[in-house]
Amino acid sequence: MILSKAIYCFRNLYLILLSAITYKLPAWANSDKQYNSSGLPQFDTDTYSSQIFWLIVSFLLFYFIMSTKVIPRIGFILRERQKRIENDINIANRLREEADEMKIRYETFLGESRSQANEIICNSINQIDNQRAYAKKTLKSSERIKSAAAIIIEQRTKALKSLDSVACEAAADATKKLIGVSISKGKVAKAVMAVTRENTQNVT
Amino acid sequence: MVSPVAQFQIKSIGPELNLFGIDISFNNSALFMILATILTCVFFMKSIKANYMVPNRIQSLAEMAYEFSINMLSENVGREGRAYFPWIFSLFMFILSGNLLGILPYSYTFTSQIIVTFSISITIFLCITVVAFIKHGIKFFTFFLPSGTPIYMAPLLIPIEILSYLSRPISLSVRLFANMMAGHTMMKVFGGFVVSLGVAGAAPLLVLVALTGFEVLVAVLQAYVFTILTCIYLYDALYLH
Secondary structure, three states: OHHHHHHHHHHHHHHHHHHHHHHHHHHHHHHOOOOOOOOOHHHOHHHHHHHHHHHHHHHHHHHHHHHHHHHHHHHHHHHHHHHHHHHHHHHHHHHHHHHHHHHHHHHHHHHHHHHHHHHHHHHHHHHHHHHHHHHHHHHHHHHHHHHHHHHHHHHHHHHHHHHHHHHHHHHHHHHHHHHOOOOOHHHHHHHHHHHHHHHHHHHO | OOOOOHHHOOOEOOOOOEEOOEEOOOEHHHHHHHHHHHHHHHHHHHHHOOOOOOOOHHHHHHHHHHHHHHHHHHHHOOHHHHHHHHHHHHHHHHHHHHHHHHHOOOOOOHHHOHHHHHHHHHHHHHHHHHHHHHHHHHHHHHHHOOOOOOHHHHHHHHHHHHHHHHOHHHHHHHHHHHHHHHHHHHHHHHHHHHHHHHHHHHHHHHHHHHHHHHHHHHHHHHHHHHHHHHHHHHHHHHHOO
């Protein structure tokens, strides 16, 4: 809607301009200075003054706009961009250095903890070995103690048995010598057994 | 058939104007100078309106033009040339816009006028000579005898150097003028063939297409050459060889 209106407006303007030009054209054509057209048109000196004048006007206008508006702004944005890029590069460098530092710290920390862990492992292995050796030793000694105790018990029972027979003989001999009576072996053994049982019962 | 050089004819537009008795009537050459100024300024104004940190397309185009000319200046003149940057940039953009505008059909190439290019180059020449005099004073004349030349060569060398120095504005202006005029004349000639040959005109039409591309190249290249030679002359003025 707006577009069609704008186009219509432009068309009207264009038509007005065109009619004005066609109206004015004959007058301009009549006012045309008839420049000398023999040879190259560039060497027609009559046109020089106006061309030089308009060259000066347009070039000064051009220079004025370029030097006051265009060049400072383009230069400004280019400098700003350069500054920003340098700033970004500096930040990136700093961050990289920080990261490198952190990596070194991390690696040293890792190495330290690794060696510490190794130490701990070695220590605990040694400890375990010691404990195992100690346990073995204690196991051996307890076995020996056990076997020794068994031997002692055996010896004691043996000794007790031999003591019984010795005691029987001694008692029989003693009674024979003292009272001249020989007692049968079975009786003596019975008496001795009774005595020793009494004794052992007292002892225990 | 219309003469191929008729396109360079100056036609006055509007009434006859006089300034202190000098004819300054507006004509088609002046119209295109003003048009080039306005178009280039509109382009730059549009490109720097927002001034983004990250440029959009038109802004990066303007920045490319800026950086191109500032690189040209700093490579050929050095740090001291920075003061002349607005002049060099304006010169480059003005000639470039005039050349490119001239390629459009029905337009007029004001850089194909010897008086326009000569006015520009003689102004540059005089300004640069003045700069050299201000900077070096009387020592400026050692420019015409390069150091290390044997003294018996001086009578031969000094006139040659002076002549080559004085011919600088002429060669500068004629180079641009002749390039633009030759290109446009050639295009006109081929354009005439296209019309007069009828169906067989397709062949010159193809040539014309190629020539138009070539003309764009020449337009940019000649603006570049004009500006870089100005830079070199400026370097000579500032450092005397």
